[in-house]
Amino acid sequence: MVFSSPFFLFLFLPIVLTIYPLLRGVALRNLFLLVVSLIFYGWGEVGFLFLLLGSTIANWFLGLRVDREQDPAKRKRAVTLAIVLNIGLLVFFKYTGPAIAGINSLLGGPLASLHLPQIPVGDIRLPIGISFFTFHALSYVMDIYRRKSSAAQNPADTALYIFFFPQLVAGPILRWSAIAPQLLKRAVTRGGFAEGIRRFAGGLAKKVIIANAVALPADQIFKLPDSELTPVLAWFATLCYTVQIYFDFSGYSDMAVGLGKMFGFTFIENFDHPYVSQSVKEFWRRWHISLSSWFRDYLYIPLGGNRCSERRNMLNLVIVFFLCGLWHGASWTFVVWGLYHGAFLVLERTRFGSLVEKMPRIFRHGYALLAVLVGWVLFRATSFPQALAFLSNMIGVATPGAVTQPLSRYVTHESVFALVAGAIFATPVIAWLKSTLSRAANRLPQRACSALTATGMTLEAVITIGLLLISSAWLAGSTYNPFIYFRF
Template structure:
């Protein structure tokens, strides 16, 4: 189940709202609804998630109760190994056998199913164990709370990735007021609009073009790339906003996940604005433990490359994702070596063009089915002028899609938020306005309602595409 579907919006969500607001044992209710949420899509694979939660619950108690540092470290290593092994088995075994070792015909591998959100709950589990080990968080003796941390449906399949110590107190005590409802529901509505009205409309442009990616003209290749650049941002940030909004209406504060990444002036800045919870996770649980920037320039560059190779691999078991990770790692190293200083000397506009171009080219790797397709597409984009016959613009993009494209460009900068925030109480993470009048709340609510109605109408009429981050 995902948020932009009829069964979630009009059945699951209203039932959850009633149950969470009017029945006791709210954490238990939250867990039961989350299990059902997972069960609807993944059926008995929900058992794997529960097993993983139980395993990590026991390991965390063992780490907490152990007095010897050696034992604690041993248990942590073993538990992380098991979590990675589960992830590896379900997500990477087929890739390793078929693509890396080029062994085909292993029938058993065809039966391995990738459970939804496995990458996210593995990272949550590791975060919990490491936080307990480091003493950043206390091991929670309530299994319900651990289940809730790992399975909470708003962030279960696409994040934001929560670090245990940032939410552990909210399992024990949280408050929900009318303001939480207002900001939470309106953020959910705007997120739904981003996903359904912008990303899904752009998907209608992107998908047919990538289907015939090997036979595009240069113009079509650029349309496909730029549309996908916008699509993936609104798809993912829309889903993250819906998750954060759902968190707010139940008294949870999830971290901001996107901060207008396409206005970045460098790739370094891009990763401070894109999927911020993932970047923080990699920084805290991989980059810093690897040594970060404490052992000289070469080691820093090596660490960056390793982190981004793994970041790419985390997104999917395919050479294209590994190439995408390596590509970003390369630019990060390049900027560290000194390119960032050169960039600072050129106008902001050109800095932004550089960052956007690098990111957009990266998305070609990310979206392509294989390296060869990505190579062909990039070749067409940069060297294919004059090749083939450009299809009529009306065949590529309808007025409705062109409108979505323009709105997406507009909303990918903070321009509108900056104007509206002075007049309306907008649901901005960490910045809830306290001085808004009733009329301002009313106008803000009306705006959210219009977006919700438009998105719902599109959902009901069935014109939407699957969520891009579905299997990551």
């Protein structure tokens, strides 16, 4: 089940939001949220529900051991076991199949002379959200190990932390130390709930109105044979994908943050206008913040962070970004994407970084955006040859095929609107507008200030409802599937 579906929006959500405030006591509310979260997950992935529940129980048990054990060696053994269990689960489901397929292709290709048999690979399906699940579970045991938080006494609390439906399939990646206190005490306030609606509506609009509009041309162009590409097509598809991935992902995160607020939770913010960055380093402070801070706290710092030699520090960065790429997908294109970003971070620690800092601001923005944009080609391409075809078209060195696709086929008015809207709303324009108006209002006499405030609040509510309505219509439109011929 996804947030941007009629089933979630018009059935699951109203039922859950209506029952939740009727329940008394945080324990009962937590239990209810756990049950509906399991239903939410089971709806899309019933086959893995019990396996992941079993893993959660194991994490709860090991968390208790880590918490109660006083002997450092035994604590270490328990936390190591938990890490191995969680990483093992992720590796088995996410990487085993592609790894064996890679070995088999070597055995059938360059190593064919060895006459070794192919390794049989079964149909290993990927449980939805396994990457997020694993990082939540790791945060649980690591935070307990570091004495940042106590273990949950009730396994249902551990399960709710991991399975809580707003963050279950696409984050943000929550920390046990941040959520544990909220599982014990939290309040749903009128203001918090209204803010939750505003965040949810904004996120839904980002996903449905902007991201989906540019996803179509991006998908169509990335599916074309390399020979049908042209430089303008490659650039247009890359721009579309750049807007799509940000508005899709940050929209989903906004919806998650908004839903959290409706239940009284405060989640970490996941994005902070990453495309206004002036360096790749800054981009990673603004992009998928819950993931980059997870890697920083649980991997980069334990590796030594920057409190070591310059060379070691650079190696740490490369390791972190190698794993970051691998976390995104079991494909070498993701790994190279991670290493590509890692390379920029290493470079920015050298004289190159000083050079960038001395450039005029507009060039710094241009540099960061271009670096990220090229990275998205690696991220989106399904293979290296495809990525190479796109990049060679983008720099104009590709040989055009006999028949190429016209750009106008893909540049619809809706996609242009989404690109322009994307460019505007990728900047902090709303926050700027709000603060400017607020400052202006404060300079007015009290009556005028009140009138302006009232207008602003009403407008904000009307825009929120308008966005919900438009998004609902666009969602309904996505279920409209007409055929020219009648289909049974």
